Amino acid sequence: MKRINPIHLVLVIVLAGSLGCQPEGSAPDHAHGTGSGQHTHQPEGDHEHGTGAGQHTHEKKTPGPNGGRLIASVSPQVEFLVKEDRHVQLTFVDSALKPIDVPEATVSLIGGDRQAPSELGFQVSGTVLISEGALPEGNVVPVILSFQIPPASDPIVERFNVDFSICSECKLVEYACICGH
Numbered sequence: 001m002k003r004i005n006p007i008h009l010v011l012v013i014v015l016a017g018s019l020g021c022q023p024e025g026s027a028p029d030h031a032h033g034t035g036s037g038q039h040t041h042q043p044e045g046d047h048e049h050g051t052g053a054g055q056h057t058h059e060k061k062t063p064g065p066n067g068g069r070l071i072a073s074v075s076p077q078v079e080f081l082v083k084e085d086r087h088v089q090l091t092f093v094d095s096a097l098k099p100i101d102v103p104e105a106t107v108s109l110i111g112g113d114r115q116a117p118s119e120l121g122f123q124v125s126g127t128v129l130i131s132e133g134a135l136p137e138g139n140v141v142p143v144i145l146s147f148q149i150p151p152a153s154d155p156i157v158e159r160f161n162v163d164f165s166i167c168s169e170c171k172l173v174e175y176a177c178i179c180g181h
């Protein structure tokens with residue numbers, strides 16, 4: 001068995017202490033964070049929650065320009081909106097959420113019951129894309145949207161429920177709700 005030299009051990013602790021606790025200000029603030037009680041000051045993990053960096057917080061989401069659901073996983077971003085005739089309107093927007101012209105894109109939607117799903121294509125109509133058919137019946141319609149921008153690129157797939165009930169907080173339809181719940 002290897003015997004640990006006590007002096008060596010002390011040195012390690014002192015070193016670890018001085019490295020781990022760089023004085024950032026006069027009073028080191030380790031109170032926020034996980035509250036594990038240990039004097040751990042991990043440079044990354046400590047700041048994941050609650051510092052308002054905006055990445056992992058459940059703040060209000062941004063509504064689309066027409067009150068629809070903003071899909072930010074694609075570039076340019078696109079607003080998903082169901083019109084009164086249940087046709088889907090896709091409005092592409094810039095970073096300031098201003099509508100822009102429809103880019104070269106292939107978009108398809110599969111919606112409704114898994115047993116008998118409807119597949120909808122889209123056509124350019126002015127400055128938006130409009131689905132060639134209507135969404136299937138129902139107050140909650142699961143959809144899978146596939147975006148290829150430009151058309152030959154790898155598809156980006158977005159799945160969500162088109163829930164037509166009204167959110168009691170923001171008064172938007174649930175599929176476009178911005179409350180983050």
Ligand SMILES: [Zn+2]
Nearest residue numbers: 167170177179
């Ligand atoms: Zn809401």
